[in-house]
Amino acid sequence: MAGQTLYDKLWSQHLVKQRDDGSALIYIDRHLLHEVTSPQAFEGLRLAKRKPWRLDANLATPDHNVPTTLLERAEGNAGIKDPVSLIQVQTLDDNCQSFGIEEFRINDARQGIVHVVGPEQGATLPGMTVVCGDSHTATHGAFAALAHGIGTSEVEHVLATQCLLAQKMKNLRVRVEGRLGVGVTAKDIVLAVIGRIGTAGGTGYAIEFAGSAIRELSMEGRMTICNMAIEAGARVGLVGVDDTTIDYLRERPYAPAADLWDAAVADWRALVSDDDAVFDKEVVFDAAEIAPQVTWGTSPEMVAPVTGSVPDPDAEADETVQGGIRRALAYMGLAPQQKIADIRLDKVFIGSCTNSRIEDLREAAKVARGGRIADSIKLAMVVPGSGLVKRQAEAEGLDRVFIEAGFEWREPGCSMCLAMNADKLEPGEHCASTSNRNFEGRQGYGGRTHLVSPAMAAAAALAGHFVDVREFHAQPQEA
Amino acid sequence: MHALKTHRGLVAPLDRANVDTDLIIPKQFLKSIKRTGFGPNLFDELRYLDEGYPGQDVAKRPLNPDFVLNQPRYQGASVLLGRRNFGCGSSREHAPWALEDFGFRVIIAPSFADIFYNNAFKNGILLIALDEATVERLFQAVEANEGYRLDVDLEAQTVTTPEGEVLHFDVDAFRKHCLLNGLDDIGLTLEHEDAIREFEQRHRQARPWLFRQAG
């Protein structure tokens, strides 16, 4: 018999009941909640007079709606100016309190974007099933946890039954072999992958990211990659356990300690695909060939190397693709064959569950150090992923680096990733963003988003347009 | 959840691929804590010429006359015809809530994004995947014939065109059963309460660290 993939192992370890029709009941170890997708689920529980199945599996924090300026945050929930946002955050607080669910509230140092908070607390562990009413739950797969986004009906289902009705996915392995160039990061890998396989390339699959370039990445980098598996259509992204995983988790608050730690580690070591495991599909990339990536369109697959240019729709054979490119270029205000490096920017956003962890901020700070944002940039902001990331960055002096270069240093939250709070683009503005979605209107009505890595975003802020961060690195910088 | 056994409805064509959840319902409308009332803001950025925000009187907003759902011939449509990868993007269930609130019961497209597929069925919307060539033919037929209606029979898994052509579609047995009977997933799962408890106990013994709290 052939070996098992990591996904197969995780699936079978959580299988409660297999149904004849192919669907199955799987047990959920960790359920993360935020204010946007949970209120209707709690309402449903109340209406049906049901109770949460296992309280300690749940962990909540507000992130999407929280304001990010120090002044507003000083007032706690009262600092949320938009009354509807305030109701959502308060509703989460009330629901967590009345049902007895642990919540990191707005001014708790542990508050932050739910996908930054879970791993940081060790609340995401290898071998877990992790769900959250948010598609970027795929992030947690970096820990060899079976993690994916669910809808609000499913949030209610998980609260009430500790299980999820699921269908087994197929296995896709994305292997990235070799060494990344200097200045090329995890974000560039995942954008290049999406550029090649497309936004539906992973639909129906759990993607395991493997190969020497993935092994070389830190946990932060692996999270960036798994985070965007959903942008390739896959609900699940995974990376097998190794020393990097285990070192990251040691002494995290929710991680096991003492004897339990040793037993856990022994168990986790098996959370890799067997050598003879069979994948339904495999795609291989050469890390050395990946250049820093920039999206030019309104879908993450509309991406090009920074050295390249915007495509010409006339060169496409497929009419739907042609139409898609035309529509995207019109929306983005770009011309066919325009050079990526000629795209001028109005705003820069460094943050989101894709790239707001300490390593991301270090990479951006390395580029920003000693520089000054271009006069044409109206706003460049850095939004740490959690209160603890912020604290760590400040301890390293990164906040000073950013502030001296002209960036705004903000309080943790989703912020301009989806512009549910006050941070947003004006119509027509171009933004270099480290987030994960460049859909129309995502960062504000009529806003134009270009997805890039933190280093590329910082370089773009200083130059006022996109620049190849590899050359930027090569230039001697003032201390 | 309401049941859906058969449905006959006017078809509206939405001719673009990768229709994402932000397009279906822009995020400024996600701030509601209710499940209903999203219909007026379905496809907000395409439907209206101004920027939408919650609490507006939509009757006073300028409609985009070019948007398909605003055209007189598609008023009252309950079947949406789309292109590939319909519903991609976020996991927000507001997308099917908005589609349902607007009046769509059936969506036909060559393919759907995974999470959206789940969410739609849970909210009583039937998603039908047909091959690209068939969908293309339907687009042409809908655009050529005003008042084009399709008959959908979930039990038989068929779509019947006005010309009398019968198109077969696949749907998994469980989702079909739930939709035919309007069943609530949670109630169904809790019928297995004992199996869940038993599993949980074994799981806790095998991997106690998964149950540990911060200490």
Ligand code: SF4
């Ligand atoms: S940072 Fe952006 S993508 Fe991530 S959870 Fe928040 S809104 Fe969603």
